[in-house]
Amino acid sequence: MKRTTYAEPYKIKMVEPLRNISRRERERLVKLAGYNTFQVKAEDVYIDLLTDSGTGAMSDRQWAGLMMGDESYSGSRNFYHLEAAVHQYYGYKYMVPTHQGRGAEHLIARLLIKPGMYVPGNMYFTSTRLHQELAGGVFEDVIIDEAHDPDSTFPFKGNVDLQKLENLINKVGAANIAYLSLATTVNMAGGQPISLENMKQVRKLTEQHNIRIIHDMARVAENAYMIQQLEPGYADKTVAAITKEICSLTDGAVMSGKKDALVNIGGMMAINDQGLYEEAKNLVVVYEGMHTYGGMAGRDMEAMAIGIAESVDEAHISSRVHQVHYLGAQLREAGIPIVNPVGTHGVYINAAAFLPHIPQVKFPAQALTVALYEEGGVRSVERGIVSAGRNKETGDHHYPSLELVRLAIPRRVYTLSHLDVVAETAINVFEKRYDVPGLEMVFEPKYMRFFQARFEQVVGEPQRMPG
Ligand code: PM9
Numbered sequence: 001m002k003r004t005t006y007a008e009p010y011k012i013k014m015v016e017p018l019r020n021i022s023r024r025e026r027e028r029l030v031k032l033a034g035y036n037t038f039q040v041k042a043e044d045v046y047i048d049l050l051t052d053s054g055t056g057a058m059s060d061r062q063w064a065g066l067m068m069g070d071e072s073y074s075g076s077r078n079f080y081h082l083e084a085a086v087h088q089y090y091g092y093k094y095m096v097p098t099h100q101g102r103g104a105e106h107l108i109a110r111l112l113i114k115p116g117m118y119v120p121g122n123m124y125f126t127s128t129r130l131h132q133e134l135a136g137g138v139f140e141d142v143i144i145d146e147a148h149d150p151d152s153t154f155p156f157k158g159n160v161d162l163q164k165l166e167n168l169i170n171k172v173g174a175a176n177i178a179y180l181s182l183a184t185t186v187n188m189a190g191g192q193p194i195s196l197e198n199m200k201q202v203r204k205l206t207e208q209h210n211i212r213i214i215h216d217m218a219r220v221a222e223n224a225y226m227i228q229q230l231e232p233g234y235a236d237k238t239v240a241a242i243t244k245e246i247c248s249l250t251d252g253a254v255m256s257g258k259k260d261a262l263v264n265i266g267g268m269m270a271i272n273d274q275g276l277y278e279e280a281k282n283l284v285v286v287y288e289g290m291h292t293y294g295g296m297a298g299r300d301m302e303a304m305a306i307g308i309a310e311s312v313d314e315a316h317i318s319s320r321v322h323q324v325h326y327l328g329a330q331l332r333e334a335g336i337p338i339v340n341p342v343g344t345h346g347v348y349i350n351a352a353a354f355l356p357h358i359p360q361v362k363f364p365a366q367a368l369t370v371a372l373y374e375e376g377g378v379r380s381v382e383r384g385i386v387s388a389g390r391n392k393e394t395g396d397h398h399y400p401s402l403e404l405v406r407l408a409i410p411r412r413v414y415t416l417s418h419l420d421v422v423a424e425t426a427i428n429v430f431e432k433r434y435d436v437p438g439l440e441m442v443f444e445p446k447y448m449r450f451f452q453a454r455f456e457q458v459v460g461e462p463q464r465m466p467g
Contacts, residue, residue: 006322009315010412013060020046026374034454035439037369037379046377047418049407052345053218054100054258054265056411059310062262062303069299078301079292082268085305089240089312090217090247092270094277096284099295101218101256102127103288104269107280108214108254109135113178120168121181122160123147123188126387126448128181128216128254133392137178140168147189148401150339150350155230157341158186158194158223160202174209183216184223184246188383190404191219191324191343193226196234196245203249215250218259221311222344225321240312252276259345262307262411266300316412320344324409326416330423336430339404346408349426351384355436360385360403362438362458368405368429371436376425380407386441387450 021029021044033039037050048055070076079097086095098104105128113119115136121128122143129139142164146152160182169177180202186192206213224242227234234242247253251273257266269284271277281291288295296304310316321344328342337353351365358364365384372378381387384403391398407422429436443454 006319006416008323008412008415009319010059018046019043020377023374026377030370030373034443035366035370035457036450036453036455037373037381038451039454040373040379044377045373045379047414047422048379049346049409049422050379050381052259052408052410053256054263055413056258056262056264057413058262058264058303058307059412061310062306065302065306066299068302069297071298073293074290075292076298076301078298078305081305082301082308085308086268086270089243089308090220090253090270091244092247092253093272094274094280095268095270096277096280096288096291097294097296097301098267098269098284098288100258100265100267101216101254102131102267103295104254104256104267105131106287107269107283108179108252109137110283111276111279112212112214113137117176117178118168118172119178119181120165122158122183122194123186124388125183125187125216126389126450128183130389130447132178132181139181142168142180143186143189147186147192150190150337150348150353150402150404153340155193155226155341156195156198157189157192158183159198160194162201162205165202165205169205169209169211174211177209177211179212179214179251180206181216182213182250183218184220185226185344187219187345188387188400188402189343190339190348190402191222191345192341193223193230193344195231196227196242196249197231199246199249212252213250215247215253216255217247217253218256219345220246221260221317222321224312225317226344238312239314239317243312257304257307260308260311261304262310263300263304266296266304268294268304320409320411323414323416323419327407327409327419327423330420331426334423334427334430336426339402346406348383348402349380349405349407350403351405352403354405354430355433357434358436358438360399361397363441363455364438365403365405366455367436367439370439371429372405372425375429376421378407378422378425380405382450386453389449 109131113135146154252271337350339348355364388398439455
């Protein structure tokens with residue numbers, strides 16, 4: 001008999017109480033926070049969907065692993081356990097731990113990018129592009145056009161457009177391409193997967209030109225799950241096997257352990273080339289710590305080693321993605337414009353369509369994050385013009401085609417009831433959407449402005465749509 005009901009594949013052993021303050025109080029606090037959800041205190045949030053990064057619940061095994069932390073300065077046994085997990089589940093030859101994903105991005109950018117070199121990628125990611133630019137590189141978007149269209153239902157919107165990549169190679173020459181930065185899944189496109197068929201074609205093309213592929217593997221298991229579900233020929237393969245196959249098509253990786261790998265802090269850089277490993281091993285001691293801890297405590301390396309194994313567990317991964325799709329279905333049914341198909345780590349609301357009265361320069365996605373917080377204490381994040389930052393050359397805003405609000409679902413933290421509350425909150429805001437005012441940016445930090453920028457509400461302008 002086919003099961004029609006669903007339950008999370010875990011039971012809850014420890015609880016953390018939630019606080020739901022009044023709407024008036026939230027209006028006051030978000031104003032104090034400069035209308036930036038990153039600046040709101042976590043204790044003033046009811047349901048926190050700001051990010052799925054470092055916010056997951058560890059398993060009892062991971063907590064037990066913490067107690068096995070070996071905090072020796074050098075050669076901790078937990079490092080060897082983490083190294084073994086990377087070999088076993090991802091197949092990369094060498095790895096150095098880092099404090100989180102951007103530590104690894106810093107290392108790889110310093111190792112491989114010389115000023116003026118190009119770094120093609122399947123859409124930009126905030127910290128990834130910043131490290132490429134700080135090393136003197138120029139990011140070039142080579143993702144398929146469908147990824148920029150929130151309404152395209154193409155199942156693998158993370159795919160690389162081979163023609164775009166080939167055009168770049170012909171234009172600048174392979175020797176001027178530092179590497180291809182290839183993400184599984186693509187965060188800024190809505191958590192969209194790349195297909196193995198596309199990866200194989202990309203591999204063929206880059207091999208012809210001797211260009212390395214560096215894999216941004218923060219959510220590789222989620223991508224592998226979507227391949228299992230959707231790509232012909234993979235239904236009978238395990239998520240673990242697909243994950244390893246993905247990695248085998250690349251030369252190295254940067255990984256934030258705070259996503260798939262179910263830890264609150266940690267990351268790593270992996271590479272197959274021994275010479276580059278020696279260089280990375282040397283560089284990591286300058287910026288992160290000894291190459292056998294790279295900024296992580298022994299106990300955290302242990303939790304990450306265990307988390308990597310848990311990340312490819314079929315029951316875990318299907319439940320994780322199910323929660324995201326459960327929320328997506330509710331919003332879609334209510335007529336809320338969301339990015340389709342729903343991705344794997346969050347539901348992305350198309351803020352440009354949700355708030356058509358607010359032009360992009362008045363930050364509609366940022367304004368929507370404020371409205372969701374005020375309405376129901378739900379914290380989300382802007383993934384639009386604020387996150388995109390400024391063009392390094394012209395100083396003008398980047399104007400991304402996607403102006404989104406992400407409702408990111410932390411792993412193993414909330415139940416479907418919490419997601420019902422989130423859906424109700426979004427529906428309530430949708431019903432009075434023309435009352436939501438735009439914003440002006442009144443403070444803008446230099447790097448990754450979305451974290452610390454401050455805004456004021458635009459007053460005195462008509463907000464309601466005519467008619
Ligand atoms: N992602 C997220 O909320 C954390 C805050 S935004 C910088 O989605 C990818 C695909 C990520 C990512 C972080 C990093 C950096 C690299 N690649 O946050 O430094 O989604 O561990 O990882 C965030 P760290």
